[in-house]
Structures are given as structure tokens and as C-alpha cells.
Amino acid sequence: MIIALKPGVSKEDINQLIADLEILGVKVDSSQGSSQVVLGLVGDTTVINDDALRANRWVDRVIRVQEPYKRANRMFHPLDTVLEFKSDQKAAKIGGDFFAVIAGPCSVESRQQLVAVAESVKKSGAAFLRGGAFKPRTSPYSFQGMGCEGIDLLVEAKKETGLPIVTELMEISQLELFEDVDMIQVGARNMQNFNLLKELGKSKKPVLLKRGMASTMTELLMAAEYVMAGGNSQIVLCERGIRGFDNFTRNILDLAIIPALKKKTHLPVIVDPSHATGLSWMVPSMSKAAIAAGADGIIVEVHNDPEHALCDGEQSLMPEQFNDLMNVIRKYADIEGKVL
Amino acid sequence: MIIALKPGVSKEDINQLIADLEILGVKVDSSQGSSQVVLGLVGDTTVINDDALRANRWVDRVIRVQEPYKRANRMFHPLDTVLEFKSDQKAAKIGGDFFAVIAGPCSVESRQQLVAVAESVKKSGAAFLRGGAFKPRTSPYSFQGMGCEGIDLLVEAKKETGLPIVTELMEISQLELFEDVDMIQVGARNMQNFNLLKELGKSKKPVLLKRGMASTMTELLMAAEYVMAGGNSQIVLCERGIRGFDNFTRNILDLAIIPALKKKTHLPVIVDPSHATGLSWMVPSMSKAAIAAGADGIIVEVHNDPEHALCDGEQSLMPEQFNDLMNVIRKYADIEGKVL
Amino acid sequence: MIIALKPGVSKEDINQLIADLEILGVKVDSSQGSSQVVLGLVGDTTVINDDALRANRWVDRVIRVQEPYKRANRMFHPLDTVLEFKSDQKAAKIGGDFFAVIAGPCSVESRQQLVAVAESVKKSGAAFLRGGAFKPRTSPYSFQGMGCEGIDLLVEAKKETGLPIVTELMEISQLELFEDVDMIQVGARNMQNFNLLKELGKSKKPVLLKRGMASTMTELLMAAEYVMAGGNSQIVLCERGIRGFDNFTRNILDLAIIPALKKKTHLPVIVDPSHATGLSWMVPSMSKAAIAAGADGIIVEVHNDPEHALCDGEQSLMPEQFNDLMNVIRKYADIEGKVL
């Protein structure tokens, strides 16, 4: 951390500031330039409050050289984190050399729908089943998901197909219902629900953490850090599109965050092309672009009857479309040296 | 709601679609243009699932003519909602002809700090005291607020000054601690925490609902609709800046949403210039702009020692700066016919 | 300018880099912290190429402490720039204690229309007449303005009313037509048309420079610097809304840029509420917010028959609406100590 002081600061004020900072456990080097004094802080600067520093009357600028996250930082944990799941599929892993395909309907709607989709995506090569039981909907008058019953149906589909299941948690009190869920999804709208993140830090369940609609890369990593600070480092990050000024897609899929995240963190990174674009005909090209950009997986909506889907039908692939996509994904995975 | 169908749709398909829609309780007018068929829906279209419609193979475009919110809609409730609070201040009302000034420190830090600030802002003319006990912080390593103890100190400050108190709730389970809190703040990051909104709908407490960092006006109103659908219509909306591409301010203060909201809804609208800009020297000009734009109030951070604030010191006014601001605000309120 | 080097850099490499930088005329202080070396540059760093520096293999971070603009910088020119115009109006000045109101139709459409509007806005108190002769339209099939004929009509209206005229230049070759124009407008889409800016630098005409739709404050000031570097410092900056993710207004009016610009530069700053919002019923509240935020003026569209306007009718005020607005603006100007 570098602190540039304003011209005219007295020696006493500099020494006072250095003393205040060193109490916090960092070492401070002061360097007198010809126009201004610059302080360099060494040590664990995650404890320093940037805001308070900036409010100091003698501080001109505060520049963080080190990232504000530690546990999620690849600098301190160079090896890729790889999550392993019990499954009869060969590749129920996420991270490292694996390319994880998570597929299923937006919402769980019925036993019949879910099992049909699950069997179909498994046959096409998906390693995980997704499906929403608790649904965050913009309108209170929209279908809010089947709730506990949806969780039960997911667990049944898991038993029948052997696919690990991924579903969204919206509130801490729902946690006890998620015992048989393999990975808990935190939705984009909850990425900075810090109380939820803290609670998931105490859990041992893998967490699929979606990037918020207007979250920076650093904020996403700080959200992961909240979970990790609690003791749970089983986290998969997910790019799902950010808010933009145009409307030809629902959101802007920010694929450059993949190489950026792979550099900054050891956590796996996957992509949700369905929510990012909101349009099923774009899902294949964006899925291919995701693997080409270095993603560790994709999470894709598949529905056997999109026209009658209770949620997000416009963005769901038909099972045969998903099968075609998987055939191309395998070729891309070969080039990228990824195990599907 | 208007639905434009694709060219080439058969009479049978049109009739099927009309039948599917009329089951939901709306009336459908079909009109055959020379190039395409257009359906007009009349009745309560809030029950219609736009997504499913768009996924229909014969649907070209879906256009909502009516807003998707009812209870928050000024069309159905033309009169301004005015919230009243018990207070020894003359103007502890929000909405209508009142201009509500809510002031206090970002975080509650000590009894001494809070009471000193409370007395000072009251003297300057603030009608409400704000202060954070539970703080949503980007980093898990930052000060997270004093928690329950902070709430106790707020209640004490209320007793001493008579000012109604406003503080943020981060999680449903904290609700029982808020019995003596006068208005519950929902932070920007929780604007679409739908479970929290539903729970607040069952409460009788006034809710201060902050706009999310990337939320549209309609999404903000739908968040209010969630609370209102539960039976609680004591809601104050708050513009606090949205995310933008420049960084000379922390966020972009979108003041045009004030006249837009005043047209669309009967709920009061206030502005938070402190979080919007992140810079104390901008707070006076943005506060004046807020009242000029038609706001029903402001919520401002005031701290007696910003340099040592545990949170957001850079954006807090000193008590004397706040007092100067209030002197100008009174002149603006006179022009706008608002009671301070 | 501060340059933090990567760990492990050798003494020779540091010395080489310092030598390379000092050739450019700056002085370099090197300071060895315990973890990294930090260079502090003193002198005119506007000549330093940040990009090349960042590409250097030993450079970790480059931080500009000084602004990259000089002529537009208030630090070097603390006094407000005030532009004076020949006029029979008392207040044909922009900047300092003056509040300049520029009003008129979006496009010049006919002699009758223009003179009627000009006389009406003058009567209400506007000090300048605006009107587009060359129109930047998104579609090649839309009305592109009356061109030279429009300029002639503006000059006639100026003769009849005594109001100085402001109109947009779209291309260098049009410059000779602008001899009798009092202030040349550079539109948002041309803010970074650097060849146009250079040419205007050679002119002696005042320039009204509109902020680009996605321009940062620094980019706006660098555009002004282009004109000033050529020798012309008669510049008025104009906030006209930036692109955002919502669509209840055409653009987002970023009023916080007013105090920010007033701090950074000595140039006057005005606001265009008509283009910012695109909605005439929002123009009064945003005009009042502009003066409250510290603007030096507004530029407002007024049309005597908005329904038949060939351009932007939806955002034009009727003359009587403009007159009402002026009556309130005068009260605000009184409070702010501005001369109308």
C-alpha cells in the first residue's frame, strides 16, 4: 500500500500518521520526494481502513498494491483448487484439467419433467444436474418455485441418474433442507448478502458463487473471501453476465473475466451462457467461447418443453440442441486439454 | 399487453394461444394487419409470464403497456403516501409536503459519539437519526458494525433526543432486535433479497428501501411491490447512486429518477448524497440538487471526527458543515413549498 | 507520478529506467522499501507515455498523481474563465457569477418558427439562442438539418432579437459558414474528434464542448485541452447525460460532475437537461437541480409546436412552460448568488 501525502505536511503529522499505522502491525517506509512525501506500507495491509485514511487531512492518495483478499489469492495458493463430487460419472470434478458441464431446467416443475431432462442431459454428457426450487423472481406475482418439494424432486432425480445436484439457496433458514444437495448456488442478487456468505463459510458444502450484476472482479473475490474466511474453500465462481446499456442480450457476458480470474485466484471459474444472454440460440456460441476463453465449465438451461416452462423458457435449449452442443464442446475440450 | 405474432401463423395456432391466455383471466383482441397478427390483452396482465410467451414459437414480440406493479402504482393510488413518526420534532413525517432530513454517523461507534452527533444534527434541524449497527462491508476483514450493542445505543440516543431512528437490517433473524427502531433500512445490496422483502411485508415497521447499484426504476418498484404484497405499504424509496464507468465519484447519482418515480408511484422518494458521491465536499451541492429535483428528503452522514471514523470517513460532513447545509436547505424548501 | 517496480529488479535495470525517464525532462526519486522499489517522478509528467511504462517488464504499477491536463487545470489558473458576448442583453456572459440560459428549437425549421421561438425565449429571459442547422442523426433517412440555410436563418434571428447564437459544427469544412455564429457547439459524438478539436484551437470562436456519451471527466478535460493547446481557451463544458442501463430517461444526467469539474477546472460548466432526459416534463426539475448543483447555465430546447417538430419534439418545452421555468430559475439564482 502506497500513501502519497499532501504538500506542506509537517514532520510531526507524518510521524503521528506512521505511528497510527504501525500500531495496526504494518511497517511504514517514508520517502521524501522533492514535491511530496510518499509512505510505503509493508505487511498485512488487509487490516487497513482505506476510507479512514482517505479522510485524513494530510493524505492525498491511497493506492493498494496488494489485493485485499488472501485466501482466494493465487499468489498465496498457486495450485488450482479442484472440487470432487460423489458420482457415477467419470468427471464429477470442477477445476484443474476438468471441464464441468452442469445442465437442467431453470425451475423444477414436476417429477416427470425433471427426471426426463436429467436422463437426457446425462446421456449427452453433463456431469451435474441443475434445477431451481427456490426462485428469485423480479415480480412477487411470478411463480416462486416449488420450494421444499422441488428439493425433494432434485434428490429423487439424483438417485435415479447418479448426477450430483446444484440448486439455489435464497435464505439461511433454508440451509437444513440442502443436506442432500451437492453444491449450493448463491445467486447474483445475493453475491453481497454477507450474512448468507458467512453462514456458508461454516458449512462444508461446495458453493457456486455467481457474480453480481454490477460487481467488479475484486468484489466477486471478496465475496468468495467471506465464505473462505469462515473455513469453507470449496467455491466455484460463475460469470453470468453484467448489466449493460444495450438490450439485444439480457446481460453482457464478460468473458475476459475468465483469464483475469484464473490469474488472480486458484478457484475454478465457470460460465452461465443461458442467463447471460437470455436467448437459447446464443447459448451454443457463448458456451464454445467460454471454453475457448479458459473456463472450467458451463451451467446451461435445458428444458424438454420451453414453450410451457414456468420460468425463462426463452433461454432454454431443447435436449437435442444440448446434445449437439456437447458434441462440439468435446472437440474444443480436446484442443484445450480439458477432461469432460 | 400487446403480442405481435410471426408471419405465417395458422388460424388454429392463434386460437390456441388466445385460449391459453384467456384461461389466465385476461381478454384477448386479435387484429389482422396486412403483414402480421397483433393480439391486445386486456385485464390484469401481471399474471402473464412474459418469458414463456417469448419462448412460444409464434410470438415475435411482447410489449407491456401496463406497468407490472399495482400497489406501488400511482395510477391506482393517486394520493401521496405520507409516513408519520412519533417524535418531539414538528416534522417527523415523510412524503407529501414534508422534506425529511435524516442524519447521523455511518456506523454507531460509541455512546459518546452517537449522542454528540444526534444532539448536534437535531439542533441543526434534522428530524431523524441514522446510524449503522449491522454494516455490509465489502471485506470480511473490515469492521462489521457493533451489532446488537449498536442498536441499544441508537435506542438510547432516541430517548435522549426524541429523534426517531433509522438503521439497516441485514438478515431476517435480526428483526426481533428492531422493535424500538422506527424505520428499517434495506441496503442497496439487499434490494432484491426477496425473502427479506417478503418478511418485511409481514411487519408493520416503515421500510427505507435503497435502490440497488444496477437496478432499474421498475426493479426498485417491484422490490417495493414485494413488501406491499405482504401488507406493508409504509415504504420510502431511496436513490443512492448507481454504478458507472467513471470514478470521480463512488457512484452516479441519478437524480432524474426522482421526477420519474414521483410520476409512477405514490411512495416518498429520498436521496442519499453521501453514499452516492463518497465525498463529503460534494454532499451540499447534491443535497440542494435533490430538493430542487423534487425529493421528499435526504439521508446524510454526519460524524464529529471523520478522520477516525471506522467506516466511510471520507464522505461524512462535520456537524458545522451540516448546520451550514441545513441553512441553505431551508431556503430551497421555501421555494419548493416543502415543510422542513 | 509514482511507479512501483516488481520485486527482484536489479540495480542496473532500475538505473536504466531512471535514465530513460530523466531524458524526458523529469526528475526521479528512487525509494527502496522492504518489499519493492518505488520511483517518484517530479516535473512535467504530461510527456510520459503511461502505456509504454506499463509494458516495461519491471514495472508493477503506474499511478498518476498529477492530472494529465495543464491549460484546463484550475491548479494553474485559479480564477474562473468568463466568456463575454456582444449582445443587447445584460447578461451575455458565461462563467463566474453569471447563470447563462441558452434556449431555442432542436432544429431550425423555418424563418417563422425560429424568429417566433427566439422572441419568446428572449422575453422569458434567455440570453442566447440555440438551434441546429447541421444535425447528427442516428439514421441516414432522418431529417439532417437545413444546413447553410439554417445558419442564415439563425443569423437573421440574431439580427432581429440581438441574442448571440449557438449552433453545432459537424465538420471542419463547415467552419467558414460559422463566421457570424457566436459560439460553436461540438456535439457529444464529436467530443473526441481530435482533428476537429485541433482546428477549433486555431479559431478564436468560443466553443461549447459537450461531454461524450461514455466519456470520463478526465477525457472531457483532455478534449478541452486539445482546443486550448491550439491557443483557444474560450471553452464552455456541457454535461448532457451519459449512457446507462435503464431507459426511463434517454441518458443519465450526471449532475455530480458539476462540482467535480468546478474543482478541477476554471472553465464554465453548463447542463443540457433536454438531451439528457429526452422528456420535456423532466426539464424543469433537472434545470433547477443543475443550478442547485452549481452549474453556470443551462441549454434548453423550446419549440412552439413540439408535435410537428422535425426532431426531438418529445423533449421540447412549449414557450409558456419555458417562461414558468425561468420564473423559478430566477429564485434559485438569487439563493446561489448568480446573475441571470
Add this chain to the structure above:
Amino acid sequence: MIIALKPGVSKEDINQLIADLEILGVKVDSSQGSSQVVLGLVGDTTVINDDALRANRWVDRVIRVQEPYKRANRMFHPLDTVLEFKSDQKAAKIGGDFFAVIAGPCSVESRQQLVAVAESVKKSGAAFLRGGAFKPRTSPYSFQGMGCEGIDLLVEAKKETGLPIVTELMEISQLELFEDVDMIQVGARNMQNFNLLKELGKSKKPVLLKRGMASTMTELLMAAEYVMAGGNSQIVLCERGIRGFDNFTRNILDLAIIPALKKKTHLPVIVDPSHATGLSWMVPSMSKAAIAAGADGIIVEVHNDPEHALCDGEQSLMPEQFNDLMNVIRKYADIEGKVL
């Protein structure tokens, strides 16, 4: 185009509006719903002025069903546009089954630099040489390009290597210098420089049109329509990143625009990963993502000495890095059935 009228409109007003519209050459169907009248317009609605319509006192909403562009519209020209260039390379085509690789330095700096880079990129498989002679720089104090001399050097490099050359035009008056240039680049900042676009419409030269930093897809296509309306349909569109709220990349690369554009227009679409990210280490992954997403080519910066580049060194690949990238691109092209 669909126009929904406000409730309460009289029969006379409806008939007047229909008459006004039919004068413009479109046919109007009126349909009386139970709550409002809806007009459907058939014919060439590109002549209709949406703004004027919206300003009409009886118009509630205006919805364009048809796109506002004709010549660029795939609906009317279903076959891909393919541009052919004279070259000794086998694949100097852009569009259709071809994948065009355009490479070279950001700025032309010297004969030696340019020829060395040109020969190297040719050897690696690039089919076009890029290089800037006129440079749009944010600061008037930065290197502004070699100008005419740079064009001369490009033409020499073309003679030596046989590669067609692409370079940026900043102003109409430069056009005569571009006689031997094979494709004229219009930079992002000039995408809505309508006078420049009109002039290029009269030229017969291929145009590389870059998307503006905050331009919608429709605005990009309307910019192409400006050129096409003048008679020149040799246009290549280029996605080069849009402005966003984060800063880990210079811009946000919006790859979803590729499938969207390929659906809407017959014009080829390429991607500039160098300017989009601003970071050379991201260029390979974003180049692969571009071809995976369906792009017709890439334009990449390559420099033999990025540390001493006079412009954008941080984003340039070294020749050997570019060679490695081409080896992977060939594999991707095979899967996608593209000819390199």
C-alpha cells in the same frame, strides 16, 4: 411499427393521425381493443420520425417491429457479404467461410519496425497488415502518429510482403492519401462521425467500421447504413470492447454481439482483442473465444519491441506469441469450418 394510442382519443383525431401517416407512404391498420386503439403500420417505416410521433398528444407508445436499417439488413440480403482483396496470400477475403487475421503494430514507427513486423506476421499466417499512421490519442501531448510518412511506410511494407494494408482515417481531407490503402479503418470515436461516413459512402474502398465505446448494436448497424446509403457496401464491422464499470480490462469485450450481428446483418464481423482488453496476455484467450463465438476474423496488435512502443505497448503481442496463437487458431478454424 405499432402505435398504441391513449384512452379517450376521438375518432377525428385517429383519422387525422392515420391521414398524416399515410401521406408518408405507409399503410395503417386501426384496431379497436376494449381499452385502447392500436395502429399497425405496414410498408417502409424507415421514413417515420419516432420522436415526432412520441410527442403527439394522443400517442401512448411507439414500437418498431422492423429494424430501422435496410441495406445492412440480412432479411433483405440473406447471403453473406464477402470482401476480396488483391494479395499473394491465398485467403485475403473477409466474410463467408473465411477467417481473416489482420496483424501489425499499433503505430507505424519506422521502416525497419514495420517491415520486420509485417514479414513476421505474414510468416505466422496473417493475411493483412495493420498499422496506425494517424492516431486518435486522448492527450494532445501524446505521439499523434507519423501521418503521411506512416502511410508511405505502410505502402512500402505492402510492396515487400504482398499483404493488403489496413489503417485508420481520422478526417475526410486525408482521404486522398489513402489511394493505396486496401481497407480504411473508422475508429470507435468516429463511428458516429456522420459526415465522415457519408464521404466514405461515395468511396469504393472497403471500410473497417469499429463499434463506438457506448454504441448499441442498432447504432453500429445504422452507422454502416450511412456508408451503404452512399453506395458503398464493402463494410466489415468490428467489436472492440465497450465501456464498463470495472477496470481489470480497458473495455468489456462483448462477444455476444457476434452471433447477434450475424443474425441481423450480412456484413462480416471481426474482433479486436488488443484494444478490448488492453493486456497482451489476454489476447490469445480472447482471440480463441472470438472464433468460437462465430467471428469472421481478428485484428491483433503485434510489436517486435513492446517496451519501446510509442503507443499501446502493454497490449501488443511479441511475434513469437502471435505465432503460437496462430497455431491454435488454425485448430479452432478447422472445427468451425473456416478457411484461414
